[in-house]
Amino acid sequence: MSGERPEVTAEVRQWITDVTGADDLTLTQVSGGASRQAWFVDAHTGAGSRELFLRYDPREPDPHSVFHPLQVEAEIMAELHRHGVTVPKVIAAHPVRQAVLLERAGGETWFRLIEDPDEQVRTARDFIAKLAALHRIDAADLTIPSLGTAGPVAGHVRDEIAAMRRRVAAYPKPAPLLTFCIDWLERNIPDYDGPAVMVQGDTGPGNFMYADGIVTAVVDWELAHFGDPMDDIAWLSLRTVQDTFTDFPARLAEYAQLSGHPIDEGRVWYYRLFAETRLASMSPGSIDTRASVPPRSPDAGNSLIYGMLHRRLLVEALAHVVGIPEVHVDLPDDGTASQYSHVYDATAAALSASVDRSSDALAQRYVKGAARLVKYLAEVDRAGAIVDAEEIAEIAALLGATPASVQQGRAALADAAGRGAVSEADYVAAVWRGIKRDDYLTRTASGALARRTWPALTHPTDEGGRDRWVSPSVTTTGN
Incomplete structure (x- = not known):
């Protein structure tokens, strides 16, 4: 990850000046979407300042990306604004670069x-x-x-x-x-x-x-x-x-x-x-991949837990649409110990102390992420071999042959399901059991995220006909 500070190029600054007729610009980067930069733009003229917002991506559009280029996003917003939808007004979209200038909306995001x-x-x-x-x-x-x-x-x-x-x-x-x-x-x-x-x-x-x-x-x-x-x-x-x-x-x-x-x-x-x-x-x-983390990323700890959350949500949705209400998995007792547990605990304590002594918000985020990685590795060291052996045995029973690893077994099972050698229900149930094992190993790193799942679409109704609601933030996945 580059340590260079993001900047808006002179070309884009000049475009903003031309569009707004400003005598001077003040640009301040703010937190925005995960894939694009966000900037507050104050366009100063003799009559005062105009508060605007810049969506900017210095990269060339990726033709394979799931995300629209910013010019397309601007086209969508402009048409929706014309139909009365509550979106920021589009001032201009750069003809070549991925840069869109919007009216600045007031308020908070989170x-x-x-x-x-x-x-x-x-x-x-x-x-x-x-x-x-x-x-x-x-x-x-x-x-x-x-x-x-x-x-x-x-x-x-x-x-x-x-x-x-x-x-x-x-x-x-x-x-x-x-x-x-x-x-x-x-x-x-x-x-x-x-x-x-x-x-x-x-x-x-x-x-x-x-x-x-x-x-x-x-x-x-x-x-x-x-x-x-x-x-x-x-x-x-x-x-x-x-x-x-x-x-x-x-x-x-x-x-x-x-x-x-x-x-x-x-x-x-x-x-x-x-x-x-x-x-x-x-x-x-x-x-x-059980632990999907981007290489050399200082934010790998957050990638680990959110990657696990989305993998679990995907498989829970898949199990639901296929018609599998639940699967059972025997998981190791939490009392199972590793001879290196004290080393992991000491590392976590050192990282926690480092967070307390830092005033840099981004550094705090990275250190907390490193602590999540340590918690995950501690669980893998403590119980990873146990859950791997159980999953390999289950996959072997379905395939009639023992895979060399969990990853190879999951791939072979998917291939067998694609050929019809393993039923759809058996395949999805096996995948769900595997995800529950992965989630178990990640649970201490994930914290509250480990207890979240898809929210209910309707209220459960008790015997008296009164509606009740349980917050999705405290719904457990169960084992």
Whole structure:
């Protein structure tokens, strides 16, 4: 990872000056999306200052990327703004570089920072109202040349599945589980003949701005596409896993009433798998790797735990759509000790002390991530051989031959399922048991994330007919 400080090039600065007519510019980088830079731009003129926002990516667009180039994102936002959707107004898009200048929206981003429960509910309800308004627009009425003309939903789903296949094909190594998911999605496209809508993708808390209980702007349209409204509900439930979004079933009931689109649980589960598969296709090797961490990354600890979360969510969605309600796994007793436990504990203590003595927020993040890696390695040292032996034995029983490793066994099992030598149900159940073992080894590193899963879509009802709700942040996966 480069230690160079991000800068906006002189060419892009001059473009901003030309667009705004400013005499002088002040640019301040702020935290933004994971893939692009974000800058506050103050354009100073003799009449005062204009507050703007720059989305910027110095890289050339990747034709295989799941993300739109910024010019396409600007095209989407401009058309949605014209239709009254609450998005920032597009001032200009650079004709060549990936740079888009927007009006700056006021407010905060992270939903979890709202301390007042009533304000949380007001904000969530306002977002749901705005999502419903977006989905009331027939996509056929939108003019977005880069996306083409909206047609039947199934056609757009097939197009995205084909794009997933191209990304996997470009990957130099096999991706057996991901390929299985893509094949399943293609065979089971929902029979939905309603109008296509604009699906934001990755919609929900973290991707809208808010102030005083009102959503001031829905942001981040780099995954937007035409499709099924339940696709966005699946994305919203995915965002909710990471940033609990009040009473989720209640919000969905409000959405259904306001949008005119009833919640179809089967389609939501299909698009949960679809969303996780689409994300995994960005890095095909990560889904088949127990500990997926980018090499030489100082943020590898966070990559480990979020990678595990998304792998588990993908397999839980796959198990649900295939019709497997639960699998059982015998896991080692937590009292099982390693002779090196005291060394891991000492390393974790040293890292914790280092965090306390640092005032650099980024350094703190990296050190905390290193502590997560140590916790994970401690569990692998303590119990990894036990869970590996059990999984290899299970795979051998299905294959009729003993694989040399868990990784080879999982790949061979996927191949056998693809040939019909192992049933779909047996394969998915084996994968789910494997993921539960991986999750067990990662649980101390993951902390609260280890207890999160897909939120319920409806309220459970007790004998008296009263609704109850359990926060997804405290739902356990069980063993």
